[in-house]
Amino acid sequence: MIGKLTGLAEQIEDGRCLIDVNGVGYVVFLSSRSLAALPAPPARASVLIETQVREDAITLYGFIDGAERDWFRLLTTVQGVGAKVALALLSALPPDRLAGAIASSDRAAITRAPGVGPKLAARLIAELRERIAAMPTGAAFGVVAIAPAPAAPSIAGDAISALTNLGYRRSEAEQAVAATLAALGAETALDVLIRDGLRRLAR
Helix, strand or coil: CCCEEEEEEEEEECCEEEEEECCEEEEEEECHHHHHHCCCCCEEEEEEEEEEECCCCEEEEEECCHHHHHHHHHHCCCCCCCHHHHHHHHHHCCHHHHHHHHHCCCHHHHCCCCCCCHHHHHHHHHHHCCCHHHCCCHHHHCCCCCCCCCCCHHHHHHHHHHHHHCCCCHHHHHHHHHHHHHHHCCCCCHHHHHHHHHHHHCC
């Protein structure tokens, strides 16, 4: 299996490029983000590779960094998400924004990707929401624990309770409240905590 290619990027087309490695040309399919990061041809380039072997074809998918490759692998575990749809998602939403869209149940953002309708967006959110904490970009969107700033426990607890009563998971509510307290201070009023927490959760 091919895990990485380093060679001369010769032809860059819509959705793919040709990489010459010691005289052998490999056609590699990439997201628009990874394609944009490649140097203008002809130039030396290095991409991580995910190899898919089927009866009728061996297809190479390339990634400019490990985060995007890991997200590709995660996305393709969801029923209805093949390699093409996974690349479309990563083209429409880079890993950090995709993590945020899943964490906040933002179906509208996810359906911007070609081939992703409301039902598939809902399935992505349902199946991946609990799994994105382990992904490379999780921390950027507060899907890992954030230590709360010192504050009156009762006010923070009331804000967390209000957010969970609105349907958010407790871990999400705790992270949103912690982020608000860190930004606005320990003396933040309860209504402000709730309002700002909702704003953060809706991102």
